[in-house]
Amino acid sequence: MFPNFIFTMFILLLLVAQTRIQAFNIIPDSSSTHQNITINAILQKSAEVCQKVLSKQGRNFVQPKSLTVESVAEACLSPASALTLKSAISEIKNRNFMTDLKYFKDPKYHFDNERFEDGRNVITEGVKKVKASLMQKNYEFAREQLGEILHTLQDFYSHSNWIELGNRSPYANLINPNLPLEKLADKNTPTCRSCVDDDCSNNILDTVISQKLLTSGYTNGITISKPAGKCSHGGAIDLTSQLDPKGGINKDTPKSSHGNLHFVAADVATAATRDLLEDIRKSTNDIEFLRLMGISSSSSVLCIVIDTSVSMADEIAEIKRVTSFIIDSRRGTADEPSIYILVPFNDPGFGPVTKTTNRDDFKSQINALSAAGGGDNPEMSLSGLWLALAGAPAASEIFLFTDAEPKDVEMKSTVLALIESTKSTVNFLLTNLLTNTTRSLSNSVNQLYEDLALASGGQAIEVSKELLANTTSLITNSTISGLVTIFQTVRDPGRAEVFSFVVDSTVQNLTFYITGNSTQFSITAPSGQSQSSEQSDGSVGVIQTVFNFHTVRIKTSSPVGQWLISISSAQPYSLKVTGKSTINFKFDFVEVVQTPQPGYAVYKSRPPATGNVTLLVSLLGSESGVLKEVTLVEASGSGVYKGILEDVGSGDYMVTVTTVPKGDFYIRLNGQFNSSSTSAFQRQSSTRYRASNITVTAVNNDTWVAGQIFKLPFNVTTSSNLSNYIINVKNSRQYNMTFPSSLTAGGDGVANGTVELSAPFNAIDGTGVILTIEATQPGTNDTNYAFLRLAVSREVVPSAGLALSLWLSALTVLISRLSHQ
Incomplete structure (x- = not known):
């Protein structure tokens, strides 16, 4: 997923309405949709893989009567995974929808205009990225890329004549680059006749059907035209359908040109989605595939960020004790952590990130910690925390240990952006006691830590080194599933x-x-x-x-x-x-899109401060539960802003709030289950949020190739009268990059900039990078950011110039080695 937007979204939608976005619908109505095609296929494949895993372990798998997020997690013997499974599905299907907005002009992403080879390349190249990211345990980027290619794959069955040719199973060659695409209608072969009285059920030429030629509909491009005799996509916004031969062949909805085949096409698209998921599963193993889908034996994460300077010997000893206790006592239980993360820091160093699913490897890393160095008192604590937030799964519980103030205070806004984007909770255990009773913490230099803890819903605990063991029970209490x-x-x-x-x-x-x-x-x-x-x-x-x-x-x-x-x-x-x-919820701030296709795009930034704010809230863990109220609650006050609920099915609710708090706020929901007045429940977000007048938009449409400059354009707009911005950009790999330190909006109110990044030649394929682009208006405390997940690729053939550069570099190394022999 990438940041949503207001101004740019509006411009895009105006352009889209004049060009093309046609596909299976996104928001459910009476038709099959990209959303439910994706959900159904993931639940079916996940249940199938869980059955294999449990069978190998000699455990019983009970097939659910109906496939839901909760029933599949329960059948996988991991009920706490319902939340992470729901989140994984949301990431995939949300990116599925965004494919329309990113590539609305490009027919290859939709198999339009008979672009079959190009469409197949989109799928197969995308699958390579998914597999490479999965190898690096970069699950989040893999999900985003998977959602994108699933949109293209699913569109094939709605936009081509595969179904009209009598096929009722997927076209396997689409996901296999080694197999040819056969019997493609060439550009000069007529494929359609005009529809008669709006009846398009028989508009594909008999010769195309009898010869089993594969074609797809043409639609608006830069110009409104199509080759002679070719089919159109069809629909109100496809102006080529008014050119001879008139009409269309799409099966996007039951009311489409070939709507009588809509549900058949959707069924085959679902089967094709399962086949692609199976192809990905075969490239890894069952456990890793289930992790990609958000299913693991436990939803618990153990993430430690620790100061290793010379004064931290006591704290390191306590970390060794408490982590050993957690690992040993939870071995084989439902609360055993599924992922272990360690990030050390001192001064001037911080990192690297150790991220593993192997408890014994993590234990060895912890036991290898020692206190040394550090120099002056301030340490690089926020940089270490930044790496942990970037490397940990969403909604992780993170624990930072230090006896020093932060040296890198300029990282505060970046850390806050990651806290809000990932919904993670940060707890600080601080052993630098001083006397100052004017704040809630006795040491005033810890105020920044307290601010970050409160923003994330965590604790900032001051404690002497001697009594540290009395507070580390917070770790054992907070790292359990559910x-x-x-x-x-x-x-x-x-x-x-x-x-x-x-x-x-x-x-x-x-x-x-x-x-x-x-x-x-x-x-x-x-x-x-x-x-x-x-x-x-x-x-x-x-x-x-x-x-x-x-x-x-x-x-x-x-x-x-x-x-x-x-x-x-x-x-x-x-x-x-x-x-x-077992009852929990997830939510996202979203922008609802009604034209030309209904759907929504997820904000990966702060929501707008003006106008309505919409949330997509998902209730988990209670099939009989219903939401009664969702409110935005002031974090440090009594103000409550009630939302208007719309039940959109499957435990999902669209919530519209007409007025947003001016300061920080939480999301709180109240509901009821078992239809009893005494069965009320209440839940709240740990993370607190803030709206902004600024919008930062960045869309990644290119492949980032190791050793090459990667350019990422972005723009900034505001609903206020100010037009100057301070820009700050961070990437989690600390790769070399350039960006403008400030921007001024032009006459259109938009400030444009470009971030240029460079990954080294030896960067591993699928390496994940989190990028934050922050914009602040001088003289105000208003700031916003764009949050993007990127991945480095090594799968592109170098250009002639780059190839020569690589050859010369290799030759230089060889000469150097020979000269020393």
Whole structure:
């Protein structure tokens, strides 16, 4: 996925309406759609692969009666994977839709204009990128690329006459570059006659049918024309369908020119999608294929970012202890981490990122850590965190250990952009105690850490080195599968207030986290029992306090009902309530598109501050559950902005909010299951968000080849009167790049720039790179960003000039070696 946009989207849609976007619909109606074709194929193939895996393990696979995200995750014996499976499917199908917007002028991406060889190349080259990225465990980019090529593959069955030729199974040659595409109608061969009285059911020429010639419809290009005698795509926006022979042959909907074959084409497109997924599976192994689809034995991730400077010996020893405990105690359980990530830092170094699925390899990496170097006190902590956010899966829980202030404070906005984009939570365990009681943290230099923790929904905990072991239970509590946030808020400045929230019957391991100095609180359970912060072990729970951090583990095994917590403090504080539950949700800010085809594009940036904001919210874990309310809640206030809900099926809801908070806000939802008034549930986002008047747009339409300059154009617009921007660009591989440090908008209100990146010649095929392009208006705190996932390719034949350069470089190396012999 790549950032959505407002101004550029509007311009694109105007152009598209005059040119071409025709395909299976995106948003479900009475027809089959790109969306449900993709979803059905992924669920079918995932269930099939799970069955093979469990059979090899000697475990039982129970075929679901109906295939849903929840039922497939349950059948795979990994119910917590429902959220990550849903997220993976969303990434794939969202990029499927965006193919129309990216390549609306190019017929090869849709098998239009008889561009069969070119269309097949789109698929096969795209499959190479998917496989290369999968080899590097770059799952996110692989999903995006997969969605793009699936759109092209699925369009073949709607836009060509494959179905009209009597075929009811996929054309295998489309995904195999070694097989020829046979019996293609040449440019001079007429293929259609005009439709009669809007009846196009018999407009393909008999000779084409009898000779089994493959053709596809022509549609608007730069000019409105087509070769003599050729079929058109058809439809209201295809102006070539008004040229002889008139009409069209597409099967996009039941009302299309060949709409009587719409559902047949959709069924074959689904089978073709399964075949392509099988081809990808064969290139790797079953476990890796399931990871690509978001299914693993556990949804838990263990991600450690640690300062390795000379003063950190005690902290490193504690990290070794707690990670060994997690690895050893969870081996073979549902909470065993599926991915382990380690990022060291000091000064001036940070990284590299160690990312593995092998627990013993991770344990060895942790045990190899030692405290050395570091020099002056500030360390490169934000750079280390930046690498962790870029390398970890979305919605990861990250833990950073340091006893120093950040040296790289300029990285704050980039880190915030990654926190918002990935929805990850960051917890800081800080052992640099000083005395300063004016803030919620006793050490004022830790304020930046606190800001980032609050933005992500994490904790910033100050603790002495001697008591660090008393706080690392946060890691063991927060790295379990199925953890959900029930309630969260911040008060800055602090004040006395009573908070209430609902806990449902699916919640286990109910835990409260309160961060703040001089904070007193009292908790009242639904039963009426109360306990104050002075009681470390009472009727409600067990309270552990270490400096500014309070953990309350609720004792009761049945916490159902309304809870109250009264907090009193003159200093800032935060409250977070979590539990383990099967009911969860995912959401994205989206731009709904109605013309020329209904659909939506996902923002990978901050949503707009003006006008309506739309969210696509997916409820997971309760087949009988329904959403009752979705609100944007001020992060440090009492303002609540209610959304208008539209149920679009399959547990998905479009939510429109007419007014957006001016400051930071959370997403909160309330729902009900089992049709009982006492079965209410409540969930909330951990990450907090902010709207922006700025829009940053960057679309990657090219292949990034190792050793060559990669150019990525971008533009910036704003809804305010200001037109100057400060630009900052970061890439997660620290590859060489250039970009303008500032931009000024032209008369059209658009500021244009280009980022130029260069990956080394020896970069591995499929290497993933996260790029953030940030724009800030001087004199304001308004900023926005574009968030892109890129991958380096080595699959392009070098140009003559590049080939000569490579040859000369190799010759120079050879001469140098010979001269030293």
